[in-house]
Amino acid sequence: MTFAGIDVSKTHLDLALVSNSPKPTRLRFPNSPEGRQALLAALAHHNPAWVALEPTSAYHLPLLKLLAENRLQVALVNPYHLAAFRKAKGERQKTDRQDALLLARYAQVYHEDLRAYTLPPETLRELKALVGYREDLAGRERTILNQMEAAEWAGSKEVLALLQKELACVKGLLGEVEARIQALLATLPEAEVLMALPGVGPQVAAAVLALLPPELWGRAKRAASYAGLIPEREESGKSVERSQLSKKGLPSCGESSTWAPWWRCAMTRRCGPSTTACSRGERERSRRWWPWPTSSSGG
Template sequence: MAMNTQAIQIGIDVAKEELVIYRQDLDQVDSLPNTLPSIRRWLKTLPEHAALAVEATGTYHMPLTEQAHRAGHSVFVIDGYQLKHYRESVRARAKTDPCDARLLARYLAREGDDLRAWTPPPKAYRTLQSLLRRRSKLIQARVALQQSLGQEPSLKAPLKRLVAQINRIDQLIQKRMHQAVRQAGLTEQVARCEAVEGIGPLSACALVMAFLRGDFRNSDAFVAFLGLDVRVRDSGKQVQRRRLSKRGDPEIRRLLHNAAMAARRHPYWANVYQRYRDRGLKTTQALVILARKLARIAFALMKNQTTYQEKAKQACGTT
């Protein structure tokens, strides 16, 4: 849903403790505590159907976006990476909270017709996303501890006990994920994804979670949401190196990369992988292509509610 051009446009810079708000119609900057009571009181002062541009900040912006959406306003969550480059493009000389609030309102006014309003994700999406992100932090901590302390002989025994405890927490998180899948009635969707070579339980949950977030027109849109689409920057005869957009959830991309490495051990995918290597692609490039193909197949299975079959391997589509 595009922005209503007649709506009052508001830019909001979000921090853990405070919201800095710029109302374009009043050319006025205010601030309020980032708490539910203050947010609700402030929303009651707004005209109906206002348009709010909010910078994505982990979880600190969520109370505001949820309450504003519930109050009938259009909320546009702006990626910090996009805002940074927009700031540079308009040659903003300062970066302060009020400046960012003004910049968000300006971005909304100029680009609003091409933005999609935020909508609340399903409960299962939030639960799975939270669990996946917490597991990611847990695994990162485990790896860091093993690398840092593993070479110290006097610490090997306590490190082993600590890693065992971390592994038990990991198992509890995965158990909670499976419970969330069952409670949301997504068991069949996860099974569809798991049937594809290389896609394990965690990767399947991540793909189902991503599929829940939007009504994707096709697999290209799904791949772009995952951040696995290729960014092209060519000019004249100059062809620059292709890079991934990486705009999606990094944990999903990591799991899909692992899935691609696992799929490479199966005969069919080993042949696909080797063909790309023979064309001169590097290992990581070939694995990214495999990950993208796995994502496309999973999307088709979930979209069409079908079971993975041998012929689906031949229908990977373009990379």
């Protein structure tokens, strides 16, 4: 079988293909609409069993969408797992070409454990974009408040006035984004089930639905691992460290401001669909996607 690895940067795409042949195939394409189509043609020619990608900001998203629409088996590799694989192989060089080859080798070794990426519905993609933008705005708001405090101590009245204008603008955008998120949540039955949990509101529901891939809904252990909420234990001889959360999920789940939503929903497992105040039909629908075990389903 042939396996492909693609390293994505802002300007180009490095493709590596490995098979039973001792020499890998290496190709480079521009990260543009034309370049992505050329890469797709190359993949169609070699017909790999898996295509491995590492999430890189937003530069990989157009390619990921294109590959998913053309029904290729694409796996998004956790950066932590890839770094561990690099260390295990003793790789010392880290270049775009080497990263592409490492991704292809990773797919070749772990192809039985890979999870195929499924393109989420447009509503969920838009929700994820809005949640990310809200995170950026919230971060900017905190920065402005800190700058205002510094300006007050420095007695900079002109700077303080400008910062107040900027803060008002950011707060206005936050309100608009929140309204759009609320409108999207109103169209999702899953959001209604989530918000029926104690302490779970629109922000928590939006974060969970935006960051948890739909293909993991209903798979409690995989969902927890994806979010980095699995316990990590260290033992060596008589030394036993206290267990802690691994926090080794994908980067989008590792932002400090999103830990509360993930943790709160994980800890309210007994308030799953079997105990929410909804109709029997709603409970059955919720069980099909509910990512955590309920009180009746065990651990």
